[in-house]
Amino acid sequence: MNTTRMYEFAVIGGGMAGASIAAELALYARVLLLEGEDAPGYHATGRSAAFWEECYGGPGVVPLTRASGAYLGELGFLTPRGALYIGRGEDREAMEAFRASYQGTGVQIERLAPAALGERVPHIRPEWSEALHQPACADIDVAGLHQHYLAMARRNCAEVVTRARVTGLAREGGAWTITSERGETWRAMTIVNAAGAWADGIARLAGVQPVGIAPFRRTVAVLRVDPPAPADLPLVLDINCGFYFKPDAGRLWLSPHDEIPSEPCDAAPEELDVAIAIDRFQQVTDWRIAAVERRWAGLRSFAPDRMPVYGFDPQIEGFFWFAGQGGFGIQTAPAAARLGAQLLLEMAPDAMTAGIDAAAYAPARFAAALQSA
Numbered sequence: 603m604n605t606t607r608m609y610e611f612a613v614i615g616g617g618m619a620g621a622s623i624a625a626e627l628a629l630y631a632r633v634l635l636l637e638g639e640d641a642p643g644y645h646a647t648g649r650s651a652a653f654w655e656e657c658y659g660g661p662g663v664v665p666l667t668r669a670s671g672a673y674l675g676e677l678g679f680l681t682p683r684g685a686l687y688i689g690r691g692e693d694r695e696a697m698e699a700f701r702a703s704y705q706g707t708g709v710q711i712e713r714l715a716p717a718a719l720g721e722r723v724p725h726i727r728p729e730w731s732e733a734l735h736q737p738a739c740a741d742i743d744v745a746g747l748h749q750h751y752l753a754m755a756r757r758n759c760a761e762v763v764t765r766a767r768v769t770g771l772a773r774e775g776g777a778w779t780i781t782s783e784r785g786e787t788w789r790a791m792t793i794v795n796a797a798g799a800w801a802d803g804i805a806r807l808a809g810v811q812p813v814g815i816a817p818f819r820r821t822v823a824v825l826r827v828d829p830p831a832p833a834d835l836p837l838v839l840d841i842n843c844g845f846y847f848k849p850d851a852g853r854l855w856l857s858p859h860d861e862i863p864s865e866p867c868d869a870a871p872e873e874l875d876v877a878i879a880i881d882r883f884q885q886v887t888d889w890r891i892a893a894v895e896r897r898w899a900g901l902r903s904f905a906p907d908r909m910p911v912y913g914f915d916p917q918i919e920g921f922f923w924f925a926g927q928g929g930f931g932i933q934t935a936p937a938a939a940r941l942g943a944q945l946l947l948e949m950a951p952d953a954m955t956a957g958i959d960a961a962a963y964a965p966a967r968f969a970a971a972l973q974s975a
């Protein structure tokens with residue numbers, strides 16, 4: 603007799619993507635969530651800069667971010683911050699193009715006068731005169747949201763297994779047999795690939811053609827500045843993607859907006875990237891840096907077109923992609939997970955997902971390119 607447990611859905615990866623979709627699926631189905639590390643959230647999810655910024659990820663991601671806003675706000679995971687995209691005189695055209703690219707998306711972006719910019723960002727150098735204000739931007743309680751989804755999954759009887767690194771996937775008789783590196787096995791009708799930077803590797807294990815999910819390293823340094831950063835400082839982003847910074851308990855979280863190609867791994871910060879961040883920061887402000895207190899890095903994983911990949915694989919039955927969340931996987935999690943669950947359960951869109959065009963994120967969009975490759 604085969605005693606291996608059988609599930610409708612086996613979600614691989616316990617970061618924000620896996621936890622959120624497992625929680626949505628567990629409301630209706632028998633779900634298994636497998637995480638390779640000792641605790642879920644160790645990789646990209648535990649390393650984010652924790653903001654919800656409507657423009658982040660580009661116009662194609664806006665529907666997911668905006669659709670997630672009400673859920674995040676109602677459950678208390680957002681704290682208002684506001685964002686400023688800043689530039690110099692020569693960036694005026696780029697700023698107008700940026701603003702124009704969001705027209706019709708519902709994102710509110712306003713021009714800010716140079717004097718107002720000086721008031722909002724202390725110590726800013728005068729040549730940084732241009733600013734676009736995005737008032738809806740907020741901080742996200744990432745750990746709170748992740749725990750919320752894990753708790754919701756468990757409450758609805760999903761089985762969450764850690765130290766369960768998946769090393770084998772075999773499909774037989776309409777179901778998958780899943781094997782971990784410790785030799786455990788499970789069976790499931792459908793695999794949900796939420797393995798972040800490792801998503802292409804999971805596809806290979808299943809005999810599925812990878813879509814080309816590529817991890818890129820992103821660094822954050824925590825600066826002690828003198829005077830301390832005011833709590834109401836907005837998130838400040840370079841219009842040319844050279845840096846961003848935001849306050850936290852008097853410190854500044856600063857990123858050089860790096861995007862260094864990487865293998866899937868436990869990413870660590872490089873001193874050079876921290877030095878680049880500081881150099882760029884000093885070109886923007888004359889704020890005194892007293893110390894670099896902490897630094898970390900994580901992997902942001904992108905599909906070739908930088909849009910997320912949500913949907914059934916067009917070739918291999920029972921394999922669902924939930925990957926490529928890039929730099930927006932936290933702020934889009936509620937709507938993405940709801941959409942993913944609706945696609946898996948063949949449910950109609952609801953109020954949260956009604957405005958989202960699922961076809962824009964379907965893995966089938968890569969099929970033609972992969973066939974000709």
Ligand SMILES: Cc1cc2nc3c(=O)[nH]c(=O)nc-3n(C[C@H](O)[C@H](O)[C@H](O)COP(=O)(O)OP(=O)(O)OC[C@H]3O[C@@H](n4cnc5c(N)ncnc54)[C@H](O)[C@@H]3O)c2cc1C
Pocket residue numbers: 614615616617618619620636637638639642643644645646647648649650651652653654766767768769796797798799800804820821822899900901902925927928929930931932933934
């Ligand atoms: C520095 C930085 C700043 C960011 N800032 C923001 C932000 O402000 N706002 C925002 O929305 N997003 C932000 N992001 C992006 C966000 O963190 C990611 O999009 C999101 O965390 C992706 O979640 P995930 O679950 O797909 O990936 P992960 O959190 O990496 O989870 C994938 C999981 O899969 C597991 N896994 C892999 N292979 C296997 C296997 N074989 N078996 C079992 N488990 C496996 C891994 O152990 C891992 O836990 C940032 C990212 C970084 C790095």
